[in-house]
Amino acid sequence: MTEHDPEKLNVAPGQPHSNILSETVAYVIGLALALVLTGVSFWVASTSALWGPGVAVGLVVLAIAQMGVHLVFFLHITSGPDNTNNVLALAFGVLIVFLVMIGTIWIMGHMNANMAPDPALMNLQMQH
């Protein structure tokens, strides 16, 4: 997959390679990996063979792995030099996403723990 024009400094996100066979193979590999990860996710969620408290963490890890597969094989985000701008923008997006999500869950979790005297009352308070 090195048929890129050496004169080219950047490629657009989602821009496929220039060889029809390697392009199609990349999509098929991506689909196969995504199917396997999805299947494992659904299996992990329904089996009782695994340690219960670890299942949620495992599911999140599987989801992040599948997002990576989609980015690499479907959106063609690579570590190549012509992809630097796309990767930098992605890195910034991921940073903000993690800040928003982890920050909110952390703060709201502590607020619930510190401010509500009993869970039933907390449940009522959150309706307002």
Place this chain on the structure above:
Amino acid sequence: MTASEAPAIGLTHVGSEDTGLGHRGPESKSIVVPYGFWLFVLSDMVLFSALFATYASLAHATDGGPTSNQLFDRNLVAIETMALLLSSFTCGLAMIVAKRGNMKWTLGWLLVTGLLGFVFLFIELYEFASMIGEGAGPQRSAFLSAFFTLVGCHGAHVTVGLLWIGTMMAQIWSKGFREHIMRRLLCLSVFWHALDIIWVAIFTIVYLIGTLP
């Protein structure tokens, strides 16, 4: 004043003519437009992260109403997931044949992509309708408000994507594979793949973790 003393934007080094702006000026539109669209898609993911954070905070605020374990059907979600994943794949195939100017196959794969997206949307609307029918609508509890906002926002994106697929099919049909049409098609594929990435987070966080025993 020599050329090396001329004011230049960006980092310069003594003996280097590199102004930090590249030797050839800005990139072509076929790079800049999809890059700008990529920035939009990433900011869309930031928007979704706020909705995910809201959902995670309110997932247990059920106000004595139905919980996620009682409401969600994993089999329906599995079908939805398959439909959206396969449509992402066929969208990629459409891009491959579009690049080679094959009208028939491009329209064909785009049609398959749109139909799979429609299957997804139909199942989602069926799920929403049956939940509202059981009295588990968005007004029932904070948990359900957050659920309908998050999943509904994704569904709205899919609806827009379906309209866009139809528009692109008509444009390819009437105008052929001109450069600006190809740019739009590339943006569409980035949008559609991004929707599938967001769905991975939704089916994991909302449906699978939400229905753990």
